[in-house]
Amino acid sequence: MQTEINVKVKQKYAGKLSKGFPLISKDALITENELKAEGSVIRLVDEKNRFLAKGYYGRQNKGYGWVLTRNENERIDQKFFDNKIRSAYEYRKGFYSDKDTTAFRLFNGEGDGIGGLTIDYYDGYYVINWYSEGIYACKDYIIKALTGTVTVKAVYQKKRFDAKGQYVEENDFVVGQEPVFPLIVKESGVNFAVHLNDGAMVGVFLDQREVRKAIHDRYSNGKNVLNMFSYTGAFSVFAALGGAVKTTSVDLANRSLPKTIEQFSVNGIDHTTQDIIVEDVFKYFKYAVKKQLKFDMVVLDPPSFAKSRKFTFSAAKDYKNLLKDTIAITEDNGIIVASTNSSAFDMKKFKGFIDAAFKESNIGYRLIEEFSLPEDFKTISEFKEGNYLKVVFIKKLKK
Template identity: 70%
Template structure:
């Protein structure tokens, strides 16, 4: 059994922990000098030595660890992890049984009770993402549990944390029999070619599943769609299958071949669509100059991005990005505004939208809103974990 180090929590952080906030914040810890390299498990106490929770030490973003249990006598062992994983997998039972969707999240960090641990499922193959060194020390125990509970064909891992001062974002084959790549998975009967062995990103972001479906089923038919920051073109594929003509724009050189591949595995002639490798901000200027207008513009930028001439931060620059989109959206057209930035909430995001339309001297109507789908389980007590914000906006006439 691992040694458990006692940690004292400042009074103004106690209530948040008692209410179920699982993040152990650096500034909450009184005796922070107790957190040394050999420390993994910690017991949290208030200043009067009253037990609060049990967790582990692992630096991740603004946190210094995660709460695992509120039971003082609970043992963090193989049985603990088996219970957590089995419970999480049972919650996704309907997805496991749905032949139209074979790629989804089966374990979502603190939402499923273990912060820093993400597990995604791709048609029998699992990808485990470790977000700090603390949770990574349980690797062997968690992998063995996943083999027992998840019935995997194979397991891959992604290490996404600082190790010895170096940022680690690598992939490793861990267990099982490797598939041939690309591996073809389904999302609402649409094919995706994924590569579990190709760096940090596998080829599709699973959290936008309901948004893509809605675009295909309700908004795409007969429309011209601009998909910005398009990555491998997932939104474009769904729009095309819904009857749209699409233009995909991304700065990454490999977005061209990756997007073509996604069209091909769905039997779509990519030559009937535009796939452009270019800085999105430069493309906006080009579109204005050429007086291009689109029936739908999809904005799903990274929270932070840097090109040769421009740095984008969602928390500072999203309003201006929206103004660029408004300028090239047809009247009565749709803007799908999306962000995964957890530095602001949906209300603040809607303020950005309101400001952008006001400064563009246009009226608008909010049509649909989305946050994370149900397989991305979150906690009411940790709102930062529900990072996704998507709003469908109708551009109305000018003021």
């Protein structure tokens, strides 16, 4: 790492940073002229030049970097990264011996002490997500720490730090022996076909593991299930294997059709017995109401922000209305799985959206159970935004 750069922090932010808040925001800095090259180590001091923390400079959304240590004497070198990766591995060691689940998160950003970095495990293959040029500047340290801690078949990377915070397209392979794709991994005994070399999203969102298991084990048997914003149909596969009479998967992306067919096929399910619909979800709601379609269970897992030709969706503004549309096509005593990955609001506010949607629909409801991030997605209490996942199972009552 480079020579440490002193950066002053406004007094009203100093206490927050010293108490464990990991994100270095633009607003917290008195000056930013010293910040030149992303990846530089920055030494944060208060307005009286008292040491607060060390971090790295890397622009990510509204952040200008992440705190790495509050020990003034700790060096940000190879040993530092070795210790962080080794500690993350020790925390998740039990996952490595689970033969029924061979895909999980090894390293979860600020939860494991390095914001802007995640590492996912897929049956011996690893995918590193870099969320700023600053953390990417530490690439050699981190890959050496990873390969020195665990046995690696191959490493892939996803650069997610262009001007809009999106994925940077390029050859993702870094080191090792490339597998034949699709690579088949397991989650709770169910197969997933993943493509580590095919863009930002490999085929499954690992943070929904416990939700999928609940759907399989407790909710889908004998049910007619609708999966909205279905992506590769993971919820549909778990519902079908859990005994669902029928699943319907709806997503606007053209690639969702072959991807969902693939996920059904690797689990021995005839995809022609299921409905896979490539269509605007908002348009499908209107179609379902017009045709008087009703479902025993609806899984509602939209992205935080989505845009189609006619609709723009923001979870923070529009989730309530999306729920109202969902309530209208759910059977009495049916289940709605309301999910969001938006960090713009907490579980309390999310439940407020749910309550408002049912009240405005003049329908009663009961909350059955709720989920947040699973154990491998480690978070810290000082950064509540990091625990972004909110999932609530809701029973729609009869009028």
